[in-house]
Amino acid sequence: MLQKSQDFWFTLAITMIIILPWVTVRKVAVRVTASSNHASIIKFEGGVQAGLLGRISPSPLSGWHTFGIISDGENGHMMLAGAVGDFTKSLVSKPPSHLWVWKLHFAGLPYLTNLYQRVLLVATGSGICAFLSFLLQPSSAKVCLLWSAKGIEQNFGKESKQMVSGFPIEMVIVHDTAICGRPNVTKMSVETAQSWKAEVVIVTSNPQGSRDVVGACKAAGLPAFGPIWDS
Known part of the structure; x- marks a missing residue:
């Protein structure tokens, strides 16, 4: 009987896991701003x-993109999208008033921060969006942030710069390559x-950058994690 088959219950569980996020798809109002191209x-x-990470798309059936979420946990949330593809470039050139989203957010690599007591978060460019929430919200871990990017205020806006300001120098290290x-x-x-x-060290960068940081940290005896693909 199917009810006694282990394969049946595995298949049912996997099917539900696949379907569940799509049940939460909604079209929501957004406000898109860009300080630069x-x-x-x-x-x-x-x-x-x-x-947590979120998924957005201009269409409910295709073109889904995943981004880190920046939030203080109370007053809204936002995503920082580097203009590197057709969709993200269109956000700059033709800002939409609505986007399709998964209302169900999911844990990403940064969520590992909650498993440790002292963590170094390393980000380059727009990869910072995955980590900023740990500065804005109370966290069980003591985090140190290292962010390297070009033209931070010009390219990522005053709001992004303000989020990393006012912290002790040993806690937040910002390196503007333009300066x-x-x-x-x-x-x-x-x-x-x-x-x-x-x-532990957690890094979000381009594939080679992530591999370099993870490899160097492990060679120095430091546990480190980074994404397999471009973050």
Whole structure:
């Protein structure tokens, strides 16, 4: 009988897991702003827990894109989208008033932060969006943020710059390559992790950048995690 078959229950569970996110698809009002041609900020209503990712699309049936969520947990949330593809470039050139979203958010790589007590978060460019919530919300972990990007205020807006301002220098390290030149992010990550006494390093960068940081940290005896694909 099917009810006694393990394969039946596995198939049913997997089917429900696949269907559930699509049941939550909704068209919502958004406010999109762009300080430059390099990135846009997409704002939504409702607070979101730190470490979660969201999916958005101009169409309910195709073209879905995943982004890190920035939120203080109470007064709305937003996404920072680097203009690198057709969809993200259109957010800058033709800001929409509505987008399709998954109302069900899911845990991404940054959610690992909740498993540790002292964490170094390393981001380059728009990868910062995955980590900012840990500065804006109370967290069980003590986090140190290292962010390297070009023209931070010009490309990512005053709001993004303000979010990383006002923290102790040992807690938030911002390197603007337009002002300070291109850094050795790998070396900075290892040295900062050691001085912060981090239990783990979590990085969001391009594929090669993530591999370099993860490899260098592991060689120095520091656990490290980064995305397989471009973040």
